[in-house]
Amino acid sequence: MEGIDHRMVSVNGITLHIAEKGPKEGPVVLLLHGFPDLWYTWRHQITGLSSLGYRAVAPDLRGCGDSDSPESFSDYTYLKVVGDLIALLDSVAGDQEKVFLVGHDWGAIMGWFLCLFRPEKIKGFVCLSVPYIPRNPSVKPVQWLKAMFGDDYYVCRFQEPGKIEQEFASSDLRILLGNIFTGRPLGPAILPKNNPLGKNPNLNSKNIELPKWFSKEGLDFYASKFEKTGFLGGLNYYRALDLSWEHTAPWTGAKIQVPVKFMTGDFDTVYTTPGVKEYIHGGGFAANVPNLQEIVVIQDAGHSVNQEKPQEVTAHINDFFIKLQNKNKSF
Template sequence: MEGSDHRMVSVNGITMHIAEQGPKEGPLVLLLHGFPDLWYTWRHQIGGLSSLGYRAVAPDLRGYGDSESPESLSEYTCLKVVGDLVALLDRVAGDQDKVFLVAHDWGAIIGWFLCLFRPDKIKGFVCLSVPYMPRNPKVKPVQGFKAVFGDDYYICRFQEPGEIEGEIAKADPRRFLRNIFTVRKPGPPILPKDNLFGANQTDLNNELPEWFSKEDLDFYVSKFEKTGFTGGLNYYRAMDLNWELTATWTGAKIQVPVKFITGEFDMVYTTPGIKEYIHGGRFSEDVPNLQEIVVIEDAAHFINQEKPQEVTAHIDDFFTKLQNNNKTM
């Protein structure tokens, strides 16, 4: 992306690719992507935030894009990925003891872990799409998802190494990526084996939405053709291992200031039980410093790409308020 600097950094035993833009002395904003995504999902926010005086840093998380992809499933636990980010901040934050955090999808899950493990590193967190879901000590995540949503729930379908990768290859990775980025079907996301894309298959000849161009799709396709999808899928395959590793944090609450943003058609937000959790008081019980919940109309899951200016404005508004509050303390 024009204006962004790209470089490779060594963190936590791997090599990580980052895109960065903005004044070196500006407040640092760490931007974390999800699945199947890349640093590129933040292309609008990187430019927008840097023009407002922030220094935006967006990595390809381990297993994605131009960052290193370890083979072992155990290399994708929350402890490993948070370790990458702490090491990255040590490399790029300079004399800033705390930074701002923005994250989406799996990046949001990792963001919650970062806030849980190292709240001393985070000034404030703007979370997109995925609310904090505290650890349930009674049931492992995959078992719980299967019991509620069935075997074809997307997280359950992602568990067997190599299986969904083969189905994606057979169905066409371009169609898979296009469908995920542009689908507006409410949740829960279901991937039936006899029809990977569900009832409304994406026709590659159909016009793309205005916010997601052919050049955008080509960029994603080029990167995933190079790396495959296994690295990203391993985050889902490590969910039960994360559950085992985080027993110590059972009942722990998120103490950093948080703003939560989602789209009204987001597949997570429209999954049964999620709206009730977000708006019914339990979310704010688990995140006592939850300061604002924003539901953007006519937007789906990839809200940062679909409504870039609106999302950037929400990010800046929240971080500006936090900085002003700190100045008056």
């Protein structure tokens, strides 16, 4: 997009691609994407936040887009990915001791653990879609998800190397991505084996009907990147879940202490999964995130809330960060 700068940054033994815009002296906002996503998901926020004086920085996380993509799932643990982000902050933040953080989907999960591991680096965190759920020392996450939602739950279906990749490869990439980004499945995301991706052979990828917020140019951009990289890097995040669980044992019972604003769409598949609304609004979430300052449910929005309601999301991000800055100035 016009006016957004792109460069490669060496961090933690790999190279990350970053997109950035805004004054060099402006407060840094680090924007973290999910799966199957790229820096591009933040295009509206990069433009909007930079116009407000922030320096917006959005990396392709390891395994995604133009960043390096190690093959082994063991290279995608929380410790390694957060290590990338800490090194990236050292590179882009300059003299700023703390930065603002925004995360969506997997980017939200990595944001939570960046706040947990290095809270002194974060002024405030705006989390989209995925609330913080503390580590359960009694059961590994994949086992727990399988018990809760069954073998066809998408995280469980992603575990076997090569299997879901074959299913993705047999699908029309543009239809697959279009369905993922614009679909609004309610409740837990299930991929039944007899129709794993909702494939319809009668669909024509050249004539996909897209909502107004997701353009053909956007779909073309995503398709061009995943045609080149495939999905292995993104899938490895799911395959490293149990290993990350082992590595994070020292943080069992730890709470998030940085100031947090949580946002989600009312049709988000995470938000509509059984038990999640009760956790978010019933006090459990706030107990684990003592500095949770606001919960916002954006109406008529799904999982891709930052793309579906870009101006509203950007305004909420800016409002939270302004409040934090004004609060700090008052002391």
